[in-house]
Structure formats: C-alpha cells, structure tokens
Amino acid sequence: MVLLLKGSLFGVPGLLFLPILLASFINASYLPAKTGAILKIKNKPVQIDEVEKNADFWLEKAEKAIQDQLTKLPITSKAKNVILFIGDGMSIPTLTAARIYLGQQRGESGENATLSFEKFPFTGLAKTYCVNKQVPDSACTATAYLSGVKANQATLGVTSSVKFGDCKASVDPNNQVTSILEWAQRAKKSTGIVTTTRVTHATPAGTYAHSSNRDWESDKNMRESRQNLSMCKDIAAQLIQEIPGRHINVILGGGRVKFRDNKLKSEEGKPGQRKDGADLIKEWIKDKEALGVEHEYVWNRDGLNKVDKNKTSFLLGLFSEGHMDYALKANKDFQPSLSEMTEAAIQILSRNEEGYFLLVEGGRIDHAHHDSQAHRALDETVKLSQAVETAVNMTDINDTLIVVTADHAHTMSHSGYPDRGSNILGIAATSDVDRLPFPILSYANGPGYRPSGKSGKRHNYWEDDLDRDDFKFPAAFPNHKETHGGDDVAVFAHGPWAHLLVGNYEQNIIPVAMAYASCLGSRQTYCNNSSS
Ligand SMILES: *[C@@H]1O[C@H](CO)[C@@H](O)[C@H](O)[C@H]1NC(C)=O
Ligand SMILES: *[C@@H]1O[C@H](CO)[C@@H](O)[C@H](O)[C@H]1NC(C)=O
Ligand SMILES: *[C@@H]1O[C@H](CO)[C@@H](O)[C@H](O)[C@H]1NC(C)=O
Ligand SMILES: *[C@@H]1O[C@H](CO)[C@@H](O)[C@H](O)[C@H]1NC(C)=O
Ligand SMILES: *[C@@H]1O[C@H](CO)[C@@H](O)[C@H](O)[C@H]1NC(C)=O
Ligand SMILES: *[C@@H]1O[C@H](CO)[C@@H](O)[C@H](O)[C@H]1NC(C)=O
Ligand SMILES: [Zn+2]
Numbered sequence: 001m002v003l004l005l006k007g008s009l010f011g012v013p014g015l016l017f018l019p020i021l022l023a024s025f026i027n028a029s030y031l032p033a034k035t036g037a038i039l040k041i042k043n044k045p046v047q048i049d050e051v052e053k054n055a056d057f058w059l060e061k062a063e064k065a066i067q068d069q070l071t072k073l074p075i076t077s078k079a080k081n082v083i084l085f086i087g088d089g090m091s092i093p094t095l096t097a098a099r100i101y102l103g104q105q106r107g108e109s110g111e112n113a114t115l116s117f118e119k120f121p122f123t124g125l126a127k128t129y130c131v132n133k134q135v136p137d138s139a140c141t142a143t144a145y146l147s148g149v150k151a152n153q154a155t156l157g158v159t160s161s162v163k164f165g166d167c168k169a170s171v172d173p174n175n176q177v178t179s180i181l182e183w184a185q186r187a188k189k190s191t192g193i194v195t196t197t198r199v200t201h202a203t204p205a206g207t208y209a210h211s212s213n214r215d216w217e218s219d220k221n222m223r224e225s226r227q228n229l230s231m232c233k234d235i236a237a238q239l240i241q242e243i244p245g246r247h248i249n250v251i252l253g254g255g256r257v258k259f260r261d262n263k264l265k266s267e268e269g270k271p272g273q274r275k276d277g278a279d280l281i282k283e284w285i286k287d288k289e290a291l292g293v294e295h296e297y298v299w300n301r302d303g304l305n306k307v308d309k310n311k312t313s314f315l316l317g318l319f320s321e322g323h324m325d326y327a328l329k330a331n332k333d334f335q336p337s338l339s340e341m342t343e344a345a346i347q348i349l350s351r352n353e354e355g356y357f358l359l360v361e362g363g364r365i366d367h368a369h370h371d372s373q374a375h376r377a378l379d380e381t382v383k384l385s386q387a388v389e390t391a392v393n394m395t396d397i398n399d400t401l402i403v404v405t406a407d408h409a410h411t412m413s414h415s416g417y418p419d420r421g422s423n424i425l426g427i428a429a430t431s432d433v434d435r436l437p438f439p440i441l442s443y444a445n446g447p448g449y450r451p452s453g454k455s456g457k458r459h460n461y462w463e464d465d466l467d468r469d470d471f472k473f474p475a476a477f478p479n480h481k482e483t484h485g486g487d488d489v490a491v492f493a494h495g496p497w498a499h500l501l502v503g504n505y506e507q508n509i510i511p512v513a514m515a516y517a518s519c520l521g522s523r524q525t526y527c528n529n530s531s532s
Helices: 002-007 015-023 055-071 092-105 138-147 180-186 202-208 219-224 235-241 280-291 301-306 338-349 364-370 374-394 509-518
Strands: 081-087 122-127 190-198 250-254 295-298 314-318 356-362 400-406 427-430 437-439 441-446 475-478 489-494 503-506
Touching: 081 138, 081 180, 081 374, 081 509, 092 374, 092 489, 138 180, 138 202, 138 509, 180 190, 180 202, 180 356, 180 509, 190 202, 190 338, 190 364, 202 235, 202 356, 235 280, 250 338, 280 295, 280 314, 295 301, 301 338, 314 338, 338 356, 338 374, 356 374, 364 374, 374 400, 400 509, 437 441
Parallel strands: 081 356, 081 400, 122 503, 190 250, 190 356, 250 314, 295 314, 441 475
Antiparallel strands: 122 489, 400 489, 427 437
16 A cells, blocks of 8 residues: 555545545545645546557557658758847756646646647757856857857856956957847848747847856946946946947846836836946847937836838837846736747848848746756746747748757756656655655755654645746755756757757857858858859
C-alpha cells in the first residue's frame, strides 16, 4: 500500500474520493491538513483514451510522424525576412510544463499537447555560457544570439574586453559589436523590437545598445552608480538618439519611466525617473517629424489598434511605466497581448520590399521563474507560443525564417511520478521519507524555500492553494530571487536555412546562421556562393 501511495495515487486527478477511500487505512499525516484542500486540485478526472492500449495506435501515430518528417525538407531560398522569438528563461522543463498546462486548459490530459513552435521542422540545442560565467544572464546571452559574440555577464553589445561597469572601455569602437538588427538596417530592411518588458531591458537592448552595465537604462541609473554621463549614454537615450536605435521602425513594450524626467507625468499620471529633464518620447516624435516619415506614438491597446499599419513606418508603443503586466493580471483594455503587438509589427514591417528583421521577446517568463511563480511562467510561455503562431500564419515559410529559442534556462524541475493528466501545478506524490506531499514543479533555489517549523516537520503543501498564479513553488535552498540555470536551451527553426540550426552548438552561431539565410552582414557567404 505504501509503495502505491509513493508513486501514483496522489497524482491522480480524480482524487475527489481519495480522502474517504484512504482515510480508513492510512496514517493521518498523508491527508490534507485542511478539510477540502484536496478539492483545490482543479482538474476534472481526465479519461485516458482506451485506444492507447492498442499497439497499433502508437505505431500508426509514429508512422504518421515519420511521413510528416519526410515532407519537411530544407528550404534553400533566401530568407527575405527573419523573426527571432526569445522566451526569456524558457528552459526545456518550462516547455514541457507549459505544453501540459496548455493541454489541461483545453480539458485534456496535457502531456501530448504541442506548443506552436514545437511543430517546427528543425530543432537544436544551444550552449548558453558567457565568457566569464558558466550560468549566464540575459545581457551576455543577448550579445551572443544577436551579435554573434560571447561577452561578460551583464554587458551588452561589447566584447569581453569590456569588464562589467567599465564605461570607458565600452565606448571604444574596437570593443563594440553590432547586432543582426543593425546588419538588417544596412541592407535597407525594416526592423522592429517587441517585448513584454521595458524596451530598454537586456533582451531588446541587445539589438541596439552598447553598455558595460545592462542596468544603465536611464540617466538616473547611471548617476546612481556614479558614472560619467558625458562619456557613456544610458540605454534609453541610445535607443532614441543613436544608430541603430533611431532607425528601428517598430518599438513595442513597456518602460515609459526610462524615457521621461521625474517632473514629467505619463499619460497615466505617473512620473518618469530621468533626472536630466529629458522627454525622450517627445524627442522621438520630433526626430521622426524632422525625417518626414509617417510615425505614431501610442500608449495603450486602443491606440495600437487605431494605428494605420498600411501607412505608418515608425511606431513607438509604450504600454506601461515599467514592464508590462503578466497576461494573467493585465488590464486587457490597456495592454495589448504579445500576439497583438507581434501582428501590428509584422503588418508594418512587411510593407518593405527588401524584407525585415524582427525580435519578439516573451520577457516575463524569466521574472515569474525568479519569483518561483511557475504558474505565471507557464502562462507567459503559452502566450509566446500564440505570438509565434500569429507570426507563422502571417508569413510564408519560403521567404521568412522564424527562430524560437531562450536566452538561458532556469532551475525549475518537473519531477515525482505524477500520473497522466495530473494538474501540472499540483502535487506529485508524498515523500517516502517524511510522508508529506511535494509539488510536481520545484526549484533548485529561490524564495519558495520553506524552513521546517518548530515541530521539525517539513512544510505541508496540502495546506496551500497551488493553483494561485502567485504561488511560490518550493526551493531546496533560499534565495531572494531564484537563479538562472546553466543547461542548454532548445532552438526551433522554420523557413529558409532553418536546417542550419540542427545539432548542439554555441549560442553565438544563431545570428550568423540567420545572417547566412538572409544575406546579411559582411561575413555571410550564402549570397556569394548562390547563383540567384
Ligand atoms: C491526448 O491524450 C488524451 C488521453 O488519451 C486524449 O484524450 C487527447 O485527445 C489527446 N490529445 C492530443 C492533442 O493528442
Ligand atoms: C567625463 O568624460 C568626458 C568625455 O570623455 C571627459 O572629457 C571628462 O574629463 C570626464 N569627466 C570625469 C570627471 O572623468
Ligand atoms: C491594408 O492593406 C492591406 C493589403 O494591401 C489591405 O488588405 C487592407 O484592407 C488595408 N487596410 C486598410 C485599413 O487600409
Ligand atoms: C493560425 O491559423 C490556423 C489555421 O488557419 C488557425 O486555426 C489559428 O487559429 C491561427 N492562429 C492564430 C494565432 O491566428
Ligand atoms: C514553398 O516552395 C515550395 C517549393 O517551391 C512549394 O512546393 C511550396 O508550395 C511553397 N510553400 C508555400 C507555403 O508557398
Ligand atoms: C561576400 O560578398 C560581400 C559583398 O560583395 C563581400 O563584402 C564579402 O566579403 C563576401 N564574403 C565572403 C566570405 O566572401
Ligand atoms: Zn533572469
């Protein structure tokens, strides 16, 4: 009986009757501490189809998968357009858990669900370490997957000759590297960045900034670390005033505070954080007026909807003071979804006959993981999957290369022996040591660490509502913020030259492969060799 309990029974979703069933023969410590806690497992029992008992079911499915695979031939035409999707912190366990979460939202068991990009024909694995760190951050990895050069932790758009915080070294042109977004602009393509974070945050900034400290997003941030403001420019100012930032056609995300002085109020009546008197949003508008280009600044979803995408060539949309809200709690009247932003960006960028480069980031998967809020991390991953589907639907596989990857992993693990259909946010089983339950998802470290109480007993997870979107999943040891993981990340590719991204490789080959596919950059060889 004990053996049975250990592995399986507690994971069964149809547990509604379990307390009654088990109370008669098991120790009380197995049971929910509060009456009804078990009812919090929301999943209705999911029937596993009888057909799964047949060998033919599986063999036919496998045969069909192989037939599909045979149709996925390499495409060797030129990629007119390149779209790079980054799930910030979207580790492989995040993908597995998110697809189960997605399936369970449709009332299925979940394990056999598929995120949109998991259907892409070619996949690989990227090694994410940076020059000075085995486990990297989002800035050095952005430099790798956008500029093709590995760098030091927390630095952007510079080589590893630049140490963290070394303003002087970062302005030496010999130490600066350029991103595929800049290569695309040189080739007269349109360019865009879309994110759910501040548009000055590490991932989007990797396309346009050169900074020895990713946190120097505004002059205030630089003043606080006592930097020479006449030598180094903050990241928001680089976006508005420098090349390639100034020439980016579509900029959508959050982060208004980084653009306005603290004496100025935003559209929502909130002050900026700059101390130099600047209103960089106004400056952006004036600059586009001076250039005589069709432009639009919007600050909410309605404004975005009203933009004439057939006319506008420059669009700046800042939908919150800081990061945009998690989709689970966002006011959808004010904040557009990642899919909606992606759609608007593609509508505008695709008007360029020369093509475009677009970066789209699901940036808050990472933040949710740092807070050990796995529910939010999975939901944000599903939102990224939807945005990818939007892009796939709007583009042609023969001329648009779409790459979906993560910058780095996290420490969330997917464990226990939960039964098929177990709520991915629920309990896996009870420990065979202390007989107390543990969730399916947990972290190596983070704020979800719960020390044993006075009784010496481990925290009892039956007492918690694990389905809450802000529930902090357990950690083996405490940290205010859960850390990144050092494991490889998956790379999914679709379109011309997607097959270049098969295998296990260094993360910095990604932009070089994308450049090869679309004849960008000075080192690419495809168009030199190709007769077309
Ligand atoms: C996944 O498996 C379940 C259980 O057998 C089944 O009901 C469901 O239709 C399957 N879903 C997919 C997408 O294959
Ligand atoms: C700040 O940088 C400027 C420009 O490089 C330089 O002229 C000035 O001497 C620097 N000021 C300090 C205090 O280092
Ligand atoms: C924008 O252009 C597309 C394609 O040419 C067209 O189908 C659509 O009706 C246009 N939309 C507007 C609002 O003009
Ligand atoms: C993409 O296209 C498919 C097939 O037409 C459709 O079922 C799906 O809803 C579309 N998805 C999005 C996100 O637009
Ligand atoms: C892409 O090109 C191939 C080969 O020319 C063709 O068979 C296929 O139908 C094209 N696909 C689309 C979506 O246009
Ligand atoms: C490819 O052609 C471009 C443009 O002519 C040239 O600048 C570049 O050096 C060539 N690259 C190689 C590897 O031959
Ligand atoms: Zn992070």
